[in-house]
Amino acid sequence: MSLLVVGSVALDSVETPFGQKEDVLGGSATYFSTSASFFSPVRVVAVVGEDFPEAHVTFLRGRGIDLEGLTREPGRTFRWKGRYGYELNEAKTLDTQLNVFQSFSPVLPAGYCDSPYVFLGNIHPELQSRVVDQVRNPRLVAADTMNYWIQGCRDALLKTLRRVNLLFVNDAEARQLAGEHNVVKAARAILSMGPERVVIKRGEYGALLFEKDHIFACPAFPLAEVFDPTGAGDTFAGGFMGALATSPGVDGQVLRRAMVMGSVMASFTVEKFSLERLREVTRPEIHARFAEFRKLTHFDDLGPLER
Amino acid sequence: MSLLVVGSVALDSVETPFGQKEDVLGGSATYFSTSASFFSPVRVVAVVGEDFPEAHVTFLRGRGIDLEGLTREPGRTFRWKGRYGYELNEAKTLDTQLNVFQSFSPVLPAGYCDSPYVFLGNIHPELQSRVVDQVRNPRLVAADTMNYWIQGCRDALLKTLRRVNLLFVNDAEARQLAGEHNVVKAARAILSMGPERVVIKRGEYGALLFEKDHIFACPAFPLAEVFDPTGAGDTFAGGFMGALATSPGVDGQVLRRAMVMGSVMASFTVEKFSLERLREVTRPEIHARFAEFRKLTHFDDLGPLER
Numbered sequence: 001m002s003l004l005v006v007g008s009v010a011l012d013s014v015e016t017p018f019g020q021k022e023d024v025l026g027g028s029a030t031y032f033s034t035s036a037s038f039f040s041p042v043r044v045v046a047v048v049g050e051d052f053p054e055a056h057v058t059f060l061r062g063r064g065i066d067l068e069g070l071t072r073e074p075g076r077t078f079r080w081k082g083r084y085g086y087e088l089n090e091a092k093t094l095d096t097q098l099n100v101f102q103s104f105s106p107v108l109p110a111g112y113c114d115s116p117y118v119f120l121g122n123i124h125p126e127l128q129s130r131v132v133d134q135v136r137n138p139r140l141v142a143a144d145t146m147n148y149w150i151q152g153c154r155d156a157l158l159k160t161l162r163r164v165n166l167l168f169v170n171d172a173e174a175r176q177l178a179g180e181h182n183v184v185k186a187a188r189a190i191l192s193m194g195p196e197r198v199v200i201k202r203g204e205y206g207a208l209l210f211e212k213d214h215i216f217a218c219p220a221f222p223l224a225e226v227f228d229p230t231g232a233g234d235t236f237a238g239g240f241m242g243a244l245a246t247s248p249g250v251d252g253q254v255l256r257r258a259m260v261m262g263s264v265m266a267s268f269t270v271e272k273f274s275l276e277r278l279r280e281v282t283r284p285e286i287h288a289r290f291a292e293f294r295k296l297t298h299f300d301d302l303g304p305l306e307r
Numbered sequence: 308m309s310l311l312v313v314g315s316v317a318l319d320s321v322e323t324p325f326g327q328k329e330d331v332l333g334g335s336a337t338y339f340s341t342s343a344s345f346f347s348p349v350r351v352v353a354v355v356g357e358d359f360p361e362a363h364v365t366f367l368r369g370r371g372i373d374l375e376g377l378t379r380e381p382g383r384t385f386r387w388k389g390r391y392g393y394e395l396n397e398a399k400t401l402d403t404q405l406n407v408f409q410s411f412s413p414v415l416p417a418g419y420c421d422s423p424y425v426f427l428g429n430i431h432p433e434l435q436s437r438v439v440d441q442v443r444n445p446r447l448v449a450a451d452t453m454n455y456w457i458q459g460c461r462d463a464l465l466k467t468l469r470r471v472n473l474l475f476v477n478d479a480e481a482r483q484l485a486g487e488h489n490v491v492k493a494a495r496a497i498l499s500m501g502p503e504r505v506v507i508k509r510g511e512y513g514a515l516l517f518e519k520d521h522i523f524a525c526p527a528f529p530l531a532e533v534f535d536p537t538g539a540g541d542t543f544a545g546g547f548m549g550a551l552a553t554s555p556g557v558d559g560q561v562l563r564r565a566m567v568m569g570s571v572m573a574s575f576t577v578e579k580f581s582l583e584r585l586r587e588v589t590r591p592e593i594h595a596r597f598a599e600f601r602k603l604t605h606f607d608d609l610g611p612l613e614r
Contacts, residue, residue: 086488181393183511184531204490205512208529217603219524222515224491256606290609296524297604299563302597 001139002041002114003245005032006106006131007121007234009046009056009070013081013095014273016088016228024274025056026080028121028144031231034278035238035265036119037063038286040245043112045069045131049077049100059279068109073100088229089203108134117245119237120164122146125156132163140250142166142241144233150177162194168237170201183208184215199240199259201233209259214252218259219296221267221289228273232266235278239265264289308446309348309421310552312339313413313438314428314541316353316363316377320388320402321580323395323535331581332363333387335428335451338538341585342545342572343426344370345593347552350419352376352438356384356407366586375416380407395536396510415441424552426544427471429453432464439470447557449473449548450502451540457484469501475544477508490515491522506547506566508540516566521559525566526603528574528596535580539573542585546572571596 005028012026029046036042043066052072061067078101082091106127113136120128120143128143135141143164149157150173157177161167167190175181178189183200187210190198200208204226206219240262247254264286271277312335319333336353343349350373357379368374385408389398413434420443427435427450435450442448450471456464457480464484468474474497482488485496490507494517497505507515511533513526547569554561571593578584 182531182533184529188531202512205509206524206526215529215603216606217513217526217529219513219526222491222522222524224489224495226489253607257609260606287609294606294608296522297606299523299567299601299604300560301601302564302594 001116001245001248002043003036003117003119003241004043004045004108004112004115004135005029005036005119005121005238005241006045006128007032007119007123007144008078008101009044009048009052010078010080010101011052012230012274013079014091014228014230015083017084017086018227019273021273023079025059026230026274027078028231028234030056030060030275031234031269031278032119032121032238032241033060033065034063034275035235035269036242036245037065038265038283039239039242039261040117042066042242043069043115045106045108045112047071047073047078047100047104049073049075052077069106069112073103075100082230084229088226091230106131106134116140117241118142119241120144120160121234122149125149125153125160128160129156129163132160140165140244142168142237144168144237145173145177147173147176158193161190164195166197166199167195168199168201168233168240170203170233174198174200184210197255199262201236203229203232207236207259207263209255211255216256216259218256218263218293220263221293221296223267223271226270229270230273231275232270235269236262236266239263260290260293264293308423308552308555309350310343310424310426310548311350311352311415311419311422311442312336312343312426312428312545313352313435314339314426314430314451315385315408316351316355316359317385317387317408318359319537319581320386321398321535321537322390324391324393325534326580328580330386332366333537333581334385335538335541337363337367337582338541338576338585339426339428339545339548340367340372341370341582342542342576343549343552344372345572345590346546346549346568347424349373349549350376350422352413352415352419354378354380354407354411356380356382359384366582376413376419380410382407389537391536395533398537413438413441423447424548425449426548427451427467428541429456432456432460432467435467436463436470439467447472447551449475449544451475451544452480452484454480454483465500468497471502473504473506474502475506475508475540475547477510477540481505481507491517504562506569508543510536510539514543514566514570516562518562523563523566525563525570525600527570528600528603530574530577533577536577537581539577542576543569543573546570567597567600571600
C-alpha cells in the first residue's frame with residue numbers, strides 16, 4: 001500500500017575518517033523513500049532548488065518513487081555539512097543552509113491525501129501537524145524528530161505526538177523528550193504522550209520497539225567497515241515503513257519484521273557514502289541479510305540446562 | 308559437569324544514585340559461582356581474610372558450591388569501593404584494598420585438577436596461566452581480564468590468551484586489547500591471539516559472541532529499574548559457563564543458549580544491591596526470563612514483503 005513521506009531532499013557535504021564528499025545526494029525524504037521503494041509504492045513531498053541535479057530526480061524516479069509532490073523552487077537546495085570522528089556515532093554539524101527549505105510548507109497533491117501509511121520526516125512539528133491535517137483516515141502515521149524541536153518547540157511537538165501512531169527517535173532524544181535516563185522508563189513516558197509505539201534507535205547497538213505490553217530488540221548488523229552513517233536513521237525508517245506497508249494489518253510479527261528490515265536497509269546505507277550502496281543493493285542481497293539477522297539473533301528453546 | 312572458578316571473594320562498598328551499602332558480599336568468584344550454581348557443580352579457588360563473615364561462607368555452601376579451594380588467611384579480606392552515576396555504565400573506583408588478595412597464588416586442591424570447564428576470573432594473567440598449568444585436559448578454559456592488565460601486563464596476558472579458549476571482555480577492553488575501534492575488527496584481532504571465541508559485553512546494550520565464522524547478538528533485558536550493576540559481568544560469565552557445563556559438547560546452539568542464560572542471570576543481579584537478588588531468585592523465574600528473551604528477540608521468516 002502507498003506510503004507518503006514528507007521531509008528534506010538535500011545536498012550533503014560529509015567528512016569521515018575515510019574520506020570526504022561535497023554536495024552529494026542526501027536528505028531525510030531521499031534516504032527514506034529510496035529505502036522504502038524496495039517494498040512499497042512511495043510518494044514524496046519535498047522541495048529542491050534550481051541547482052538540484054536532474055540526475056538525482058531521474059534516480060529517484062527510476063526507483064519507482066512518485067515525485068508529484070517534489071517541487072522545485074527558485075533558490076538553492078537545502079545543504080548540510082557534517083563531520084564524523086572514528087566513533088562514527090554522531091555527526092558534528094559544520095554548516096546548515098536551509099535555502100528553499102526555509103519556507104517549505106508541505107502541500108499534498110490531491111492524489112496523496114488517501115495515503116494509508118505516512119512518515120513525517122524530521123521537520124518542524126507544526127509542519128508535521130499540517131501534513132496530518134491533509135491526510136484522510138491514514139492507517140498509521142509515523143514521525144521522526146530531533147533534539148532541536150524537542151528543546152525549542154516542545155508544545156508543538158507534543159501536539160503532533162497526540163496525532164502520531166509511531167515515533168522514531170534515537171536514545172538521546174528519547175531521554176530528552178521524556179526527561180528520563182532509563183530507556184524503558186523513557187519509552188513508557190513517550191507512549192503516554194500519544195504514540196502507541198515508539199522505536200528507539202541506538203546506532204551500532206541496534207533498535208528497540210516499545211508497545212504497551214511488548215518490547216522487541218533488534219541488533220545492528222555487525223559490520224567491520226562502517227563508512228558513513230549519514231542517513232542511517234531515515235533508511236531504517238524507510239525499510240521499516242516500506243515493509244509495514246506491504247501488510248494489510250499491523251500485528252506483532254509484521255512490526256518485528258519491519259524492525260529487522262529497517263536494520264537490514266540501514267546496514268547497507270552505512271557501507272558507502274551518500275546513497276551509493278542503496279543505489280546498487282539488490283533484492284537477493286536484502287533477503288540474504290534478513291536471513292543473516294535470524295542467524296545473528298535466534299536461539300533454541302531451553303534444553304536440559306539445569307543441574 | 309564441574310566448573311572451576313578462580314577469582315576474588317571480596318567485601319564491596321557501593322554507592323549508586325539509589326542508595327549505598329558498606330562491606331557487602333562481592334568479588335568475581337562470588338558472583339560467578341553463585342550464578343553458575345543454578346546449572347552446574349562449581350568449585351571455587353579464592354582467598355578471604357579473618358574478617359570474612361562466616362554467614363557468607365554458609366550462603367555459598369548452601370548453594371552447593373564446593374569451597375575446598377577457598378582459603379582463609381591472616382589479615383583482612385579484599386575490599387573494593389566504587390560509585391556509579393545515573394548512567395550506571397561504569398563504576399568510579401574510590402578505593403581498592405588488596406589485603407590478603409595481594410599474595411594470592413592459586414593452588415588447586417587435588418580434586419579440582421580434573422575440572423572440564425575452567426573460568427579464570429579477572430586476576431593477574433600470570434596467575435591465570437598458573438591455574439591452567441594445574442588443570443589436566445580441560446574441555447574449555449575461559450578468562451576475563453581488564454584494562455589494568457591489558458595496559459600493564461600485555462605480554463603476560465598475550466601468553467595466557469594463547470592457552471584460553473574463550474575470552475570475556477567489555478567493549479572498551481576489546482578495543483584496547485586489539486587496538487581497533489570497530490568492534491568486529493577488534494573481535495577478529497582477539498581471535499587471532501588464541502581464543503577460538505570472544506564474548507564482548509556491552510552493558511545495557513547486551514553482548515556479542517564472536518567465533519571464526521559466526522556472530523551471535525544477545526540484547527540485555529530491558530529493565531526499568533537498574534539498581535546496582537556491580538557483578539553483572541561475572542554473573543553473566545557464571546550463567547554462561549554454568550549453562551555450557553551442562554552440555555557434553557560445545558556447539559552453536561549450546562553457546563547461544565549460554566549467552567542468553569548469562570544475560571538472564573545478569574539481569575537479575577542488577578535489580579538489587581550485591582547478591583541480594585541472586586540469593587532469592589528461583590528456577591521458575593530464571594526459566595520465565597529465558598522465555599522472555601525469546602519473545603524479545605525472535606521474529607518470523609520473511610513473508611511476502613516485496614513490492
